[in-house]
Amino acid sequence: MNTDYNSYFEKMQKIADVEHAIAVLNWDKEVNAPPKSNELRARQVATLSGIAHELMTDDQFGIQLEQLKKQDHTLDKHQLKNIELTLKQFHKTKKLSKAFVERKSKVTSKTYDAWIKARAAKDYSVYMPHLKEIFAIKREEAELKGYNDHPYNALLDDYEPGYTAAQLDTLFEDVKKQLVDFAAEIRQKQQVNDSFLYKFYAKDQQWDFGLKLLKNMGYDFDTGRQDISTHPFTTSFGPSDVRVTTRIDEHNFSDMVWSCIHEGGHALYEQGLRLDQYGLPMARSISLGIHESQSRLWENNVGRSLSYWKAHYGSLQETFPANLKNVDLMDFYRGINKIEPSFIRTEADEIHYHFHVLIRYELEKALLEGSIQVEDLENQWNEKYRAYLGVEVRDPNQGILQDIHWAFGLIGYFPTYSLGSFYAAQFFEQAKKDIPGLIQQIEEGDNKALLKWLRDNIHVHGQFYTADELCKNITGESLNFEYFMNYAKDKYADIYSK
Amino acid sequence: MNTDYNSYFEKMQKIADVEHAIAVLNWDKEVNAPPKSNELRARQVATLSGIAHELMTDDQFGIQLEQLKKQDHTLDKHQLKNIELTLKQFHKTKKLSKAFVERKSKVTSKTYDAWIKARAAKDYSVYMPHLKEIFAIKREEAELKGYNDHPYNALLDDYEPGYTAAQLDTLFEDVKKQLVDFAAEIRQKQQVNDSFLYKFYAKDQQWDFGLKLLKNMGYDFDTGRQDISTHPFTTSFGPSDVRVTTRIDEHNFSDMVWSCIHEGGHALYEQGLRLDQYGLPMARSISLGIHESQSRLWENNVGRSLSYWKAHYGSLQETFPANLKNVDLMDFYRGINKIEPSFIRTEADEIHYHFHVLIRYELEKALLEGSIQVEDLENQWNEKYRAYLGVEVRDPNQGILQDIHWAFGLIGYFPTYSLGSFYAAQFFEQAKKDIPGLIQQIEEGDNKALLKWLRDNIHVHGQFYTADELCKNITGESLNFEYFMNYAKDKYADIYSK
Numbered sequence: 003m004n005t006d007y008n009s010y011f012e013k014m015q016k017i018a019d020v021e022h023a024i025a026v027l028n029w030d031k032e033v034n035a036p037p038k039s040n041e042l043r044a045r046q047v048a049t050l051s052g053i054a055h056e057l058m059t060d061d062q063f064g065i066q067l068e069q070l071k072k073q074d075h076t077l078d079k080h081q082l083k084n085i086e087l088t089l090k091q092f093h094k095t096k097k098l099s100k101a102f103v104e105r106k107s108k109v110t111s112k113t114y115d116a117w118i119k120a121r122a123a124k125d126y127s128v129y130m131p132h133l134k135e136i137f138a139i140k141r142e143e144a145e146l147k148g149y150n151d152h153p154y155n156a157l158l159d160d161y162e163p164g165y166t167a168a169q170l171d172t173l174f175e176d177v178k179k180q181l182v183d184f185a186a187e188i189r190q191k192q193q194v195n196d197s198f199l200y201k202f203y204a205k206d207q208q209w210d211f212g213l214k215l216l217k218n219m220g221y222d223f224d225t226g227r228q229d230i231s232t233h234p235f236t237t238s239f240g241p242s243d244v245r246v247t248t249r250i251d252e253h254n255f256s257d258m259v260w261s262c263i264h265e266g267g268h269a270l271y272e273q274g275l276r277l278d279q280y281g282l283p284m285a286r287s288i289s290l291g292i293h294e295s296q297s298r299l300w301e302n303n304v305g306r307s308l309s310y311w312k313a314h315y316g317s318l319q320e321t322f323p324a325n326l327k328n329v330d331l332m333d334f335y336r337g338i339n340k341i342e343p344s345f346i347r348t349e350a351d352e353i354h355y356h357f358h359v360l361i362r363y364e365l366e367k368a369l370l371e372g373s374i375q376v377e378d379l380e381n382q383w384n385e386k387y388r389a390y391l392g393v394e395v396r397d398p399n400q401g402i403l404q405d406i407h408w409a410f411g412l413i414g415y416f417p418t419y420s421l422g423s424f425y426a427a428q429f430f431e432q433a434k435k436d437i438p439g440l441i442q443q444i445e446e447g448d449n450k451a452l453l454k455w456l457r458d459n460i461h462v463h464g465q466f467y468t469a470d471e472l473c474k475n476i477t478g479e480s481l482n483f484e485y486f487m488n489y490a491k492d493k494y495a496d497i498y499s500k
Numbered sequence: 501m502n503t504d505y506n507s508y509f510e511k512m513q514k515i516a517d518v519e520h521a522i523a524v525l526n527w528d529k530e531v532n533a534p535p536k537s538n539e540l541r542a543r544q545v546a547t548l549s550g551i552a553h554e555l556m557t558d559d560q561f562g563i564q565l566e567q568l569k570k571q572d573h574t575l576d577k578h579q580l581k582n583i584e585l586t587l588k589q590f591h592k593t594k595k596l597s598k599a600f601v602e603r604k605s606k607v608t609s610k611t612y613d614a615w616i617k618a619r620a621a622k623d624y625s626v627y628m629p630h631l632k633e634i635f636a637i638k639r640e641e642a643e644l645k646g647y648n649d650h651p652y653n654a655l656l657d658d659y660e661p662g663y664t665a666a667q668l669d670t671l672f673e674d675v676k677k678q679l680v681d682f683a684a685e686i687r688q689k690q691q692v693n694d695s696f697l698y699k700f701y702a703k704d705q706q707w708d709f710g711l712k713l714l715k716n717m718g719y720d721f722d723t724g725r726q727d728i729s730t731h732p733f734t735t736s737f738g739p740s741d742v743r744v745t746t747r748i749d750e751h752n753f754s755d756m757v758w759s760c761i762h763e764g765g766h767a768l769y770e771q772g773l774r775l776d777q778y779g780l781p782m783a784r785s786i787s788l789g790i791h792e793s794q795s796r797l798w799e800n801n802v803g804r805s806l807s808y809w810k811a812h813y814g815s816l817q818e819t820f821p822a823n824l825k826n827v828d829l830m831d832f833y834r835g836i837n838k839i840e841p842s843f844i845r846t847e848a849d850e851i852h853y854h855f856h857v858l859i860r861y862e863l864e865k866a867l868l869e870g871s872i873q874v875e876d877l878e879n880q881w882n883e884k885y886r887a888y889l890g891v892e893v894r895d896p897n898q899g900i901l902q903d904i905h906w907a908f909g910l911i912g913y914f915p916t917y918s919l920g921s922f923y924a925a926q927f928f929e930q931a932k933k934d935i936p937g938l939i940q941q942i943e944e945g946d947n948k949a950l951l952k953w954l955r956d957n958i959h960v961h962g963q964f965y966t967a968d969e970l971c972k973n974i975t976g977e978s979l980n981f982e983y984f985m986n987y988a989k990d991k992y993a994d995i996y997s998k
Contacts, residue, residue: 015543015547016547019543019544019546019547019548020547020548020551022540022544023521023524023525023544023547023548026521026524026525026528026544027521027524030524030528034725035741036721036722036723036724036725036740036741037722038722038723038740038741039723039737039738039740039741041740042520042737042738042740042741042778043737043741045513045517046517046520046521046524046737046738048517049513049514049517049518049521050517050518050521053518053551223534224534224535224536225534225535225536225537226534227532227534239537239540239541239544240537240540240544242534242536242537242539242540243533243534243536243537243540243541280540
């Protein structure tokens, strides 16, 4: 038995190699794979996942970690944190037996198929019995993992370590108290015009414009590339190969632009992780909420700001003169920030978005604790959309069947989207304080100081701090919804002034 | 210990999954990878290679194989052949220790770097000391593996199982006796005109035309795709995902067309392997020589024939009217079959090609046995080019530094290119006998019967037969150079008639 830290490091790099190989296989599946290749690819991914799981749950590895932990006088603080976090991961992974993981994999695979069929039939009842199995097995998973207070915490911990349902309850109380009224107020105002976004925008020009924005953000094409996929995503094969995808709708210009900026934000985080700590917690992102804060900060706080478009609107008008020559900068700015309740989460504006998340959070928590039943979920869903968004769901594909997450067993995942926006508002407010002239730089198309600030304050630390510690270090306090609320009030007072 | 055949099958599928994941990572490296991603990708590939090697050399697996071999009454002939071939592979792999494999990997990696530098400096001496290490370690490998008669046989067996240096000597004697004179004779004839190939052929139209040819051959885009890479290649991630690459030179039309057809031929072999035997020898190609026979048959016997272009030249003329409207079919046919000695193997015509291979075979065999030295290799190389091709090498990049193979440790590999051409001629002659009206079908652009013949006679068998058995089954005799010679005589008598 080698108890040396280097041997631990090598083992972690080996696991990371396998995990990144899986990421390559999955990226390729979404971006390139020919139609009939899915079955073999799925088994190749499953085999590599099994190998990664075996490496991570090897008993000898556990003993090695425990011994290393005792050598704390020989290790520096980053090394100690690596060991501590890996031990946590080791014990967590060990709690789920191979048989359980395989059973869960089968359930999710069947549920995914059912979701596809249910959408084709526009019929929740096709999906329902399988979704019931998902919630049952996720409840079982929570019991296996153990938790305080609420089974939701066991699942949330996978995506947002250290955060709890009680904290989410408090947060979403604020959302309900402040954001519901705020949205209602805006709905009374005169609506802005965004019809120019739905003219014909040729694919190639959109593509080139998106690449320009990515470059301008600081995304490094020497360690990344962009491709087309059905759903935009970011994936990392290590900090020297971080890829983004986008999609292009020639009749909806916003689809490409803000997915580009959003994924670019995720990618900058991954490209900013430490290469010398490859494979270790110090080179991994903290949580989905913090990850999402990076994408949302760029997408919304920067990418939907007037300052940003002062820098880029001229070039956009030149690229699409027929569509935009009669739309001035303020009209463009108002149009891209239109607030309007709708059915689909992924198409929601940055205010209503959080009601979509809130609904999912309330439902998945209630399903887990058994206070509502999967059989009644569609009714519950539609009821909540009526209550929070004032819309009447008539097509389940625009309602309960719109998201794939639950079919994949991702319970406790949705709230991290809102956390991301709220962290983003709080971080961006601090960045404005820390960086003299930040807004003017953004107006001039210069994002270098902002990126350096994100690198220095967030990216470089990997998992050394928890999300909460990081937030306190940067802003002096824990996550505080007021920052988002103030951001929204300031911004939309200008946009909806009439 | 599970001695059951199914457990063996599962293990082989697992190994295949890892191997195909490596293939995906390598394909992605050539086709997509951003400039700075090489180092991490190399370590990810190395880790997966190590895992595949561990799985293959596991002692328990060896015991399981030996026990299965004894259960021969319960296994059918294909199952028995799978076990027998896997055992051979197992014992072969076991002969090289992990330490040796790692050492070899380091030597090849350093030699590859030296090759790159040597080409940049146009200086063989930069490459030489590393190439010396390569030949030393390959000699060591031959000793570890064991061999009869000549160390070359130990290395050749990796690429052309069962074939020997003695057989290659006989074959290349024929090449020297017959092909040298034949080429010399042609050089006395009036040269054909191929200048039309070097006009401007726009990239997009070339790409589309190449896809049309691939489809027409029967390449299945539901289980494959084509991309661009620096050097065209074919790779398989299993029979339901077999990819080809090509390259396009807008000032050399032949580069794209015949690389497309060549790689298409390789790919048809891989797409024709049995999916139900995935992971087993019955779903693997026999040898590089047989693989190359598939690419060369399509590239040369079909793709450079008059019949083939009777079917496709009209469409080609329509695609590039400015370049080809004044070039009639016979002129085109003569031009694409121009015979001319040159420096570069990969650009050689189908006659001189074999002198390039012969030279490499003579040199690597002599280096292995120590009858010449690496220090003197450049002189030897240039001397042989003078003797066999009548050309004077002045730039080492056009000479000794042109191929990457030796830098990668691929010794014993080159001859399989010639074997491929010779098998192709023999197989195609038989196909003409077996398929009534084959030539007319090709003239009509209908390749279905030919593909079916290749599928039934070659692809579907995997490794059930050795190359020699297969050749005898199909043509009634072992590989016989006369078929190639007759093909060449017939064809070039028409082309060089003046």
